[in-house]
Amino acid sequence: MEFAVETRGLARTFGSLRAVDGIDLHVPTGSFYGFLGPNGAGKSTTIKCLTGLLRPTAGDMRILGIDPIADPVSVKRRIGVVPEDLALFERLTASEMLMFIGQVHGMADETFKSRSADLLSLMDLNSAATTLVADFSHGMRKKLALAAALLPAPRLLFLDEPFEGIDAVASRQIKDLLHSFVARGGTIFLTSHILEIVERLSTHIGVIAQGRLVAQGSLADVRSGAAVGKTLEELFIDLVGGERAAADFDWL
Amino acid sequence: MTRIFRAFLWLRWRVLVNSLERTGARDTIERFSLATEKLGPIMALVLLVPSSFALAALGLIAGHGTATGEWLLPMALVRYFLLASTAFTLIGPIILPMRDGGNAIRFLLLPIPRLALYMAHVTAALADPWVLLTMPPLATIPIGLAAGGRLLSAASALIAGTAFLLIIIGLTSLISSAIHLLLRDRRRSDLVMLFLVVALPMLGLVPTIVTAQRASERIAEKSAGRRPSPHAPAVMEIAARRAYAYLPSELYTKVATAGTGTRRSVVFPLAGLAAIAFAVQALGFGAFKRMLDMPQSLGARRAGAFGGLWSRRIPGLTPAASAVALAHVRLAMRTPRGRSMLAAPLLMLLVFGFLIRRTGEMPFVGVRIDTGLSLATFMAFISVLSILPFAMNQFAIDKAGFTRQMLLPLSLGELLAGKAVGNGLVAALPAVCCFALSAVLFPGGSPALWLALLIALAATYILVAPVAAALSAVFPRSVDLSSIGNGSNAHQAAGLLGLLSFVVSAAPSALLALFAVHLLHRPEFTPLLLAVWLVAAWIVSRLLFIPVRRLVASRCETLAQYY
Numbered sequence: 001m002e003f004a005v006e007t008r009g010l011a012r013t014f015g016s017l018r019a020v021d022g023i024d025l026h027v028p029t030g031s032f033y034g035f036l037g038p039n040g041a042g043k044s045t046t047i048k049c050l051t052g053l054l055r056p057t058a059g060d061m062r063i064l065g066i067d068p069i070a071d072p073v074s075v076k077r078r079i080g081v082v083p084e085d086l087a088l089f090e091r092l093t094a095s096e097m098l099m100f101i102g103q104v105h106g107m108a109d110e111t112f113k114s115r116s117a118d119l120l121s122l123m124d125l126n127s128a129a130t131t132l133v134a135d136f137s138h139g140m141r142k143k144l145a146l147a148a149a150l151l152p153a154p155r156l157l158f159l160d161e162p163f164e165g166i167d168a169v170a171s172r173q174i175k176d177l178l179h180s181f182v183a184r185g186g187t188i189f190l191t192s193h194i195l196e197i198v199e200r201l202s203t204h205i206g207v208i209a210q211g212r213l214v215a216q217g218s219l220a221d222v223r224s225g226a227a228v229g230k231t232l233e234e235l236f237i238d239l240v241g242g243e244r245a246a247a248d249f250d251w252l
Numbered sequence: 253m254t255r256i257f258r259a260f261l262w263l264r265w266r267v268l269v270n271s272l273e274r275t276g277a278r279d280t281i282e283r284f285s286l287a288t289e290k291l292g293p294i295m296a297l298v299l300l301v302p303s304s305f306a307l308a309a310l311g312l313i314a315g316h317g318t319a320t321g322e323w324l325l326p327m328a329l330v331r332y333f334l335l336a337s338t339a340f341t342l343i344g345p346i347i348l349p350m351r352d353g354g355n356a357i358r359f360l361l362l363p364i365p366r367l368a369l370y371m372a373h374v375t376a377a378l379a380d381p382w383v384l385l386t387m388p389p390l391a392t393i394p395i396g397l398a399a400g401g402r403l404l405s406a407a408s409a410l411i412a413g414t415a416f417l418l419i420i421i422g423l424t425s426l427i428s429s430a431i432h433l434l435l436r437d438r439r440r441s442d443l444v445m446l447f448l449v450v451a452l453p454m455l456g457l458v459p460t461i462v463t464a465q466r467a468s469e470r471i472a473e474k475s476a477g478r479r480p481s482p483h484a485p486a487v488m489e490i491a492a493r494r495a496y497a498y499l500p501s502e503l504y505t506k507v508a509t510a511g512t513g514t515r516r517s518v519v520f521p522l523a524g525l526a527a528i529a530f531a532v533q534a535l536g537f538g539a540f541k542r543m544l545d546m547p548q549s550l551g552a553r554r555a556g557a558f559g560g561l562w563s564r565r566i567p568g569l570t571p572a573a574s575a576v577a578l579a580h581v582r583l584a585m586r587t588p589r590g591r592s593m594l595a596a597p598l599l600m601l602l603v604f605g606f607l608i609r610r611t612g613e614m615p616f617v618g619v620r621i622d623t624g625l626s627l628a629t630f631m632a633f634i635s636v637l638s639i640l641p642f643a644m645n646q647f648a649i650d651k652a653g654f655t656r657q658m659l660l661p662l663s664l665g666e667l668l669a670g671k672a673v674g675n676g677l678v679a680a681l682p683a684v685c686c687f688a689l690s691a692v693l694f695p696g697g698s699p700a701l702w703l704a705l706l707i708a709l710a711a712t713y714i715l716v717a718p719v720a721a722a723l724s725a726v727f728p729r730s731v732d733l734s735s736i737g738n739g740s741n742a743h744q745a746a747g748l749l750g751l752l753s754f755v756v757s758a759a760p761s762a763l764l765a766l767f768a769v770h771l772l773h774r775p776e777f778t779p780l781l782l783a784v785w786l787v788a789a790w791i792v793s794r795l796l797f798i799p800v801r802r803l804v805a806s807r808c809e810t811l812a813q814y815y
Contacts, residue, residue, distance in 0.1 A: 051659055053655065053658055053659070053809070053812050054809055073661045073663055074661075076659060076660055076661040076662075077661040081659045083655060083659065085652055086652065087652045087654075087655035087659065089579065089583065089651070089656065090653070091582075091583050091586040092579065092582065092653075096562070096579075096582065099562065099563060100579050103565075103571055103572070103574065103575030104572045104576075104660045104661065105660070105661060106572070109563060132586070
C-alpha cells in the first residue's frame with residue numbers, strides 16, 4: 001500500500017512535556033483520514049510537525065514520498081493546509097490573499113483567476129472579495145483558509161478543524177467538494193472534534209491520546225475491534241479512557 | 253461597592269504580576285528578547301520611587317517657602333510640573349498603549365452597575381505614571397503651607413489639589429473613552445491614527461512656522477541695528493495668555509500662593525477648579541456610558557484592486573520573492589504607521605521648503621539646510637530612517653500571515669529577499685519623492701552630487717537590510733501598526749541596534765562624498781567613488797545574508813508561534 005503520510009517514531013517535546021510521543025502514522029494515498037483525540041492530545045502538534053511548522057524532536061517522516069526536513073519546499077508545493085489559527089494576512093483582501101498564494105506557487109494568471117473565481121463562489125465570498133480579512137467573521141476566515149488550501153490543487157490536504165464555525169449550507173458544499181477530491185485520488189488528513197463528521201467522511205481514522213497513537217486503521221477495522229453496535233463516540237471514549245461520572249452539583 | 257473595587261484592584265495587580273512573571277518564552281533568545289523589552293518599564297518603575305520622594309520633598313519646600321515668603325522658586329517649579337502633568341494627561345492615552353478603554357466592555361457581563369464601572373475606570377488612571385508623580389507634591393504642599401503657619405491656605409490647597417487630581421484622572425478617562433469611540437469604526441480609526449502620526453510630530457514645528465521671518469526683513473532689521481523679533485502676532489499671543497490663565501495648573505497655583513485675607517483670590521480659582529473637575533467628570537461619564545453602549549467595531553474596509561500592478565513580478569526576483577515583496581508593500585501601506593512613512597517626510601519637506609524660502613535657511617539640530625541638495629539629502633535619509641520601526645520588526649507586519657508563508661513553497665532566501673525589497677520599496681517611495689520635490693523647488697548644485705545622493709541611499713539601505721532581518725528574528729515584537737507611539741515600534745533593542753547599523757552603513761558614503769568634495773575638490777568624482785562603494789556594499793550584504801539566513805531558519809519555529 002502506498003502512503004501519503006508515513007511517520008516512524010515521530011516525537012516532539014516542549015521542555016519536559018512530550019506533546020507527541022513516538023507515533024507511527026500510516027495514511028494511505030487516496031484516503032480520508034480522520035485524526036481524533038481529546039483536547040491537548042497532540043493533534044495540532046502532529047499536524048504542525050507534518051506541515052513543517054514544527055521540527056520533530058525525533059523520528060522520520062515521509063510526505064508523498066518526500067522527506068519534509070530535507071526538502072521542505074517540494075513537500076509544500078504538493079500540500080494544502082488549513083492550520084489551527086488559519087494563518088491569514090489580516091490586511092489583505094480575500095482576492096489578494098488568493099493572489100499571493102497563486103504567485104508563490106508560480107501559477108499562471110489565467111489559472112489563478114479562474115480557480116479563485118470558482119473557490120470564492122463556492123465559499124460564498126464573492127461579495128467580500130475586496131474586503132480586508134481583518135473585517136471577516138470567523139466563518140468567513142475559515143472559508144478563505146479552505147479556499148487558500150485548495151487553490152494550488154494539492155495532492156494532500158491537512159485540515160485542522162475545518163468545519164468549526166461554518167454554516168450548514170457551506171459545510172455541505174465543502175464536504176461534497178472534499179469527497180470528490182478524494183474520489184480523484186487526493187488524500188485528506190483531517191482533525192475534528194465533531195465525531196459525526198469524521199464518522200460520515202473518513203475512510204480511515206487514527207486516535208491519539210496523551211501524545212500516543214492508541215488506534216489506527218480503516219474505520220471498519222477499528223470498529224471491528226470494539227463491541228458490536230458501538231458508535232464512534234463510544235469507541236472514542238473507550239480508546240482515550242475519558243469515561244467519567246456525570247457531574248451533578250446540588251448547588252447548580 | 254467596596255467589594256467591586258477590591259476585585260478590580262486585585263485584577264490589575266494580578267495582570268501586572270503575570271505580565272512580569274509568565275513570559276511564555278520558548279527559547280533562550282526569546283527569554284533575552286522579552287527580558288530586554290521589560291527592562292524599560294522596570295527601570296521606569298524603579299525610578300518612580302525616588303522621583304516620587306523628590307517631588308514630595310519639592311512640594312513640602314514649595315508649601316513652606318510660599319507660606320513664609322522666603323523661597324518662591326520651588327512653587328514655580330511645581331507650577332510647571334503640574335502643567336507638564338496636564339499635558340501628559342492629554343497625550344498619554346494617545347501615545348501609550350497601557351490604557352485601553354475598551355477593556356471595560358467585558359465587565360458588562362458581570363453584575364456591576366455602570367457608575368461603579370466608571371469609577372473603577374477613573375481610579376485606574378491613578379496608576380498612570382504621570383498621575384502617580386503628580387500626587388506627592390499635591391499632598392505635601394498643604395503640609396508645607398501648614399508648617400509655615402498658613403492653615404487656611406493649607407486647607408484651600410488640599411481642596412484644590414483634590415480637584416486637580418479629579419481633573420487629570422477624569423481627563424485621562426475622558427480621552428481614552430473618546431479615543432475608543434473615535435476608533436470604533438475601523439476605517440475612521442485608520443484615518444484618525446494617520447492624522448495623529450503625521451500631525452503630532454509636526455506640532456513641534458508650529459512655533460517656528462509662526463515666528464518665521466522673511467530673510468529680507470531679517471537683513472533689513474540687522475542693517476538697521478535692531479535685534480530680530482521672534483514674536484508671534486500680537487492677537488495670538490494675547491489669546492494664548494488669556495487661555496493659559498484658566499489652565500488647571502494655573503488655577504491650582506493661584507490657590508496655593510494666595511495670601512491670607514485675600515478671599516476673592518482663593519474663591520474664584522477654587523470655584524474654577526471645581527467647575528472644571530465637575531465638567532470633566534460629567535463628560536467622562538457620558539463618553540464612558542456611550543462607549544459601553546456601542547462597543548462593536550462598525551464598517552468593513554475595502555481595498556481597491558490597483559489594476560494589474562500587484563499581479564506583476566518584480567524584475568530580478570523569483571515569483572515567490574516578488575509576491576512577498578509586493579505583499580509587504582501592500583500590508584505596509586494599509587497601516588496608519590506605514591502610510592505615515594510616506595506622508596510625514598513629504599509634509600516635513602514642504603514645511604522645511606516653506607521655511608527655507610521664507611528665511612533662507614532651516615537650522616535643524618545644528619545642521620544648516622539651505623540648498624535643494626542639502627534638503628534632498630536630509631529628507632531622503634529621514635525617509636530611509638523612518639522605516640526602522642518596520643524593517644527592524646519586518647515579520648510582525650505579516651502577523652498570522654507569517655505562518656502562512658511557512659506553509660507555502662517559499663525558501664528562506666526568497667522570504668528574506670522579498671522582505672528586503674519590500675522594505676526598500678516602502679523607503680524608496682518617500683525618498684524619491686523628496687528627492688524630486690527638492691530638485692524642483694530648489695534647483696541648482698552639482699548634478700554629480702545629486703546623482704551621488706541616490707547611490708549613497710541605495711548603498712546604505714543594502715547594508716542595513718541583512719541587519720534588519722537578523723534583528724527582526726532575534727527581537728520579535730507583536731505590534732499594533734494601527735496605533736502610534738510605543739505600540740507600533742520595533743523592540744527597543746532592535747530599534748537601537750538598527751539605528752546604529754544605519755549610522756554605520758551611511759558613514760562610508762558620507763566619508764567618500766566628503767573626500768571627493770573637500771579633499772580632492774572634484775565633486776564630479778563622487779558618483780564614481782560611491783558606485784564602487786555600492787558594488788562593495790552589495791557583496792558585503794550578500795555575504796551577511798548567509799549567516800542571517802541560518803539565524804532566521806533557527807528562529808522560524810518561534811516566530812511562527814509568536815505572531
